[in-house]
Amino acid sequence: MEKLDLQTLGLRALNEKLQSQTASTNQTQYEIVNPRGSHAIAVGIDSPIDVTVRGSTGYYCAGMNQQANVHVDGSAGPGVAENMMSGTVTIEGDASQYAGATGHGGTLIIKGNAASRCGISMKGIDIIVHGNIGHMSAFMAQSGNLVVCGDAGDALGDSIYEARLFVRGSVKSLGADCIEKEMRQEHLDLLKDLLERGGCDAKPEEFKRYGSARQLYNFKIDNAY
Amino acid sequence: MSDKKNSGIPRTVPVQSATFSQTVNAEIRRAAATGIYDIRGGGAKRKVPHFDDLLFLGASISRYPLEGYREKCETSVTLGTRFAKNPIELDIPITIAGMSFGSLSGPAKEALGRGATMAGTSTTTGDGGMTQEERGHSKKLVYQYLPSRYGMNPDDLRKADAIEVVVGQGAKPGGGGMLLGQKISDRVAQMRNLPKGIDQRSACRHPDWTGPDDLEIKILELREITGWRVPIYIKVGGARPYFDTTLAVKAGADVVVLDGMQGGTAATQDVFIEHVGQPILACIREAVRALQDLDMHRKVQLIVSGGVRTGADVAKCMALGADAVSIGTAALIALGDNDPRWEDEYQKLGTTAGAYDDWHEGKDPAGITTQDAELMKRLDPIEGGRRLSNYLKVMTLEAQTIARACGKSHLHNLEPEDLCALTLEAAAMAKVPLAGTDWWPGKSGSSF
Numbered sequence: 001m002e003k004l005d006l007q008t009l010g011l012r013a014l015n016e017k018l019q020s021q022t023a024s025t026n027q028t029q030y031e032i033v034n035p036r037g038s039h040a041i042a043v044g045i046d047s048p049i050d051v052t053v054r055g056s057t058g059y060y061c062a063g064m065n066q067q068a069n070v071h072v073d074g075s076a077g078p079g080v081a082e083n084m085m086s087g088t089v090t091i092e093g094d095a096s097q098y099a100g101a102t103g104h105g106g107t108l109i110i111k112g113n114a115a116s117r118c119g120i121s122m123k124g125i126d127i128i129v130h131g132n133i134g135h136m137s138a139f140m141a142q143s144g145n146l147v148v149c150g151d152a153g154d155a156l157g158d159s160i161y162e163a164r165l166f167v168r169g170s171v172k173s174l175g176a177d178c179i180e181k182e183m184r185q186e187h188l189d190l191l192k193d194l195l196e197r198g199g200c201d202a203k204p205e206e207f208k209r210y211g212s213a214r215q216l217y218n219f220k221i222d223n224a225y
Numbered sequence: 226m227s228d229k230k231n232s233g234i235p236r237t238v239p240v241q242s243a244t245f246s247q248t249v250n251a252e253i254r255r256a257a258a259t260g261i262y263d264i265r266g267g268g269a270k271r272k273v274p275h276f277d278d279l280l281f282l283g284a285s286i287s288r289y290p291l292e293g294y295r296e297k298c299e300t301s302v303t304l305g306t307r308f309a310k311n312p313i314e315l316d317i318p319i320t321i322a323g324m325s326f327g328s329l330s331g332p333a334k335e336a337l338g339r340g341a342t343m344a345g346t347s348t349t350t351g352d353g354g355m356t357q358e359e360r361g362h363s364k365k366l367v368y369q370y371l372p373s374r375y376g377m378n379p380d381d382l383r384k385a386d387a388i389e390v391v392v393g394q395g396a397k398p399g400g401g402g403m404l405l406g407q408k409i410s411d412r413v414a415q416m417r418n419l420p421k422g423i424d425q426r427s428a429c430r431h432p433d434w435t436g437p438d439d440l441e442i443k444i445l446e447l448r449e450i451t452g453w454r455v456p457i458y459i460k461v462g463g464a465r466p467y468f469d470t471t472l473a474v475k476a477g478a479d480v481v482v483l484d485g486m487q488g489g490t491a492a493t494q495d496v497f498i499e500h501v502g503q504p505i506l507a508c509i510r511e512a513v514r515a516l517q518d519l520d521m522h523r524k525v526q527l528i529v530s531g532g533v534r535t536g537a538d539v540a541k542c543m544a545l546g547a548d549a550v551s552i553g554t555a556a557l558i559a560l561g562d563n564d565p566r567w568e569d570e571y572q573k574l575g576t577t578a579g580a581y582d583d584w585h586e587g588k589d590p591a592g593i594t595t596q597d598a599e600l601m602k603r604l605d606p607i608e609g610g611r612r613l614s615n616y617l618k619v620m621t622l623e624a625q626t627i628a629r630a631c632g633k634s635h636l637h638n639l640e641p642e643d644l645c646a647l648t649l650e651a652a653a654m655a656k657v658p659l660a661g662t663d664w665w666p667g668k669s670g671s672s673f
Contacts, residue, residue, distance in 0.1 A: 011449065012449070012453070015449045016452065019450075019452070039442045039445055039446070040442070040445050040446040040449045043446055043449050043450050044379055044449060044450030044451075046379070058442070059439070059442045059443075059446070060433075060442065060443070060446040063446050063450065064378075064379040064382070064450055066379065078433065078434075078439070079433040079434070079446075082433045083374060083377055083378070083379075085378060085379065098432060098433040098434075101432045101433040102374040102377065102432055102433070104377075104378065104418070117432070117433075120432040120433070121373070121374060121428065121432045123374070123418040124418060139432075140426070140428060140432075142418050142419055143418055159426070161419055161420070161423075162419070162420065217406075217420075217423040217424065218406050218423060218424050219261075219403070219405070219424050
């Protein structure tokens with residue numbers, strides 16, 4: 001494992017090092033030390049490498065990640081794994097607002113809680129949260145899966161499209177056009193896989209499924225707020 | 226009294242109300258019948274103070290002109306000199322504004338790329354991501370980073386020659402967009418990761434940042450992902466140009482793009498287009514003042530847009546302090562939008578050439594603002610590109626003509642004192658003297 005000290009290297013050199021790796025690289029293990037809450041750590045990686053950040057990160061850690069496994073051994077600031085395309089990002093602690101925003105693919109695992117707007121505008125990413133999530137999560141969520149082992153805050157899934165939301169605990173309120181939906185076998189199977197990937201010991205049967213009522217898909221004046 | 230006796234009495238002529246005009250009344254009746262506001266494309270149609278209200282003074286005894294056809298008048302511009310390793314070098318200061326694939330057809334995007342490239346300038350993506358047609362035919366392509374992030378991915382981000390973070394646009398500062406289901410073809414749906422045929426909303430604010438402090442960090446992320454190679458623009462609508470420009474510079478922009486209310490949109494509410502935002506004429510000097518106060522004028526470049534139609538408009542923007550302009554509606558007209566040759570079909574749609582603005586319905590007779598496979602064939606992208614290139618060339622020649630007449634060897638050497646205003650409003654907004662005076666409303670030291 002190659003150790004990269006952010007305070008010594010500087011952000012640009014650190015990211016350049018990680019971004020320059022290719023699929024054929026022999027050096028696949030990296031450890032970032034002294035992150036000290038810096039922003040934009042390990043962004044724009046496009047190779048199957050493993051990156052462990054020893055400490056907490058600022059905004060947009062692992063932004064637009066492709067292929068890499070990024071592990072934050074701490075908490076993450078706003079916008080962790082935003083617009084991720086593939087790979088896996090794991091947060092040992094809590095994640096601030098906008099976690100996984102607009103993510104197109106890959107898996108984001110948050111072992112603590114996630115703040116507001118988790119999964120906002122998600123476009124295919126799978127997000128698994130061991131704890132609770134804040135208000136306005138999955139706003140305008142287009143596709144992908146959001147699994148919440150704890151509780152969800154206000155206005156879950158407001159203006160949601162085709163994303164699937166699975167919540168084990170309570171939902172403070174549902175947003176516009178978001179409804180509870182039948183949990184069929186296909187969803188239980190899907191959820192089982194997601195929980196295994198996320199390292200959760202919860203049972204699929206303990207969850208409720210939420211999704212779009214599809215009443216806002218085409219503009220109707222009676223639906224205006 | 227008999228009718229015969231009254232027949233010789235003069236009658237009061239019917240008078241239409243200026244307040245309740247026929248247009249207003251028709252809209253009231255339409256609203257009463259449908260219960261929904263009018264949605265349309267384009268920019269503000271109302272008359273507002275504009276570049277037509279300004280005139281160049283030209284050379285005289287105290288100003289020495291340049292020979293029109295012989296002496297050089299440069300037109301090049303470099304955008305993004307503040308932080309980017311690779312600033313954009315353009316031959317002309319007229320760029321093509323962001324317009325989405327989805328709102329426009331693939332051939333239309335290709336035509337814009339072809340025309341811009343032939344003329345030595347850049348074109349811009351829009352909501353919905355980057356298409357191969359556009360990237361392949363655009364030598365310089367600006368990639369818009371929008372709230373919806375439709376089609377957004379790091380591979381395309383790295384293919385861009387510049388990134389434009391869109392905070393707002395002139396037609397609807399503070400508003401999002403809507404691509405109605407009629408235009409959501411299989412390809413558009415796939416690019417945007419949404420089901421075919423449903424209305425696609427574009428959010429009015431970004432999902433993962435709020436405010437200028439966050440924006441600064443977002444720009445840091447974008448620079449880190451693209452290796453600090455390409456310029457980052459910030460586009461704002463004409464709302465609070467002094468403060469928005471100041472905050473954009475503070476957030477780290479290389480270029481500020483400022484779009485007035487005449488700038489077009491693919492679709493939004495008519496009430497939004499006509500009643501929110503300021504004319505571009507009212508915005509330019511305030512943006513320039515912000516740059517000057519920060520000692521950033523000509524260091525952070527200013528691109529202005531919203532109703533730029535001619536080389537005279539270009540020259541006036543330069544004289545007011547802009548580094549470049551951007552055109553959208555004018556470029557579409559050059560391609561063939563609203564061309565009278567399709568008048569019969571415009572009539573069938575209940576409109577007429579020049580007034581057609583239901584671009585969101587996807588029935589554009591000119592085949593530009595549509596995803597209909599048959600209508601799209603009406604635009605030949607090669608011919609369209611040539612027309613756009615011709616138009617850009619004419620605009621440039623016109624601007625050079627004016628600049629030479631003012632004694633300027635580069636369009637950027639034009640200055641406010643080359644101008645006067647025809648109206649009080651234009652004088653106040655452009656901060657140039659009312660014609661025949663040395664005064665404008667609000668001028669420092671003025672008693673008014």
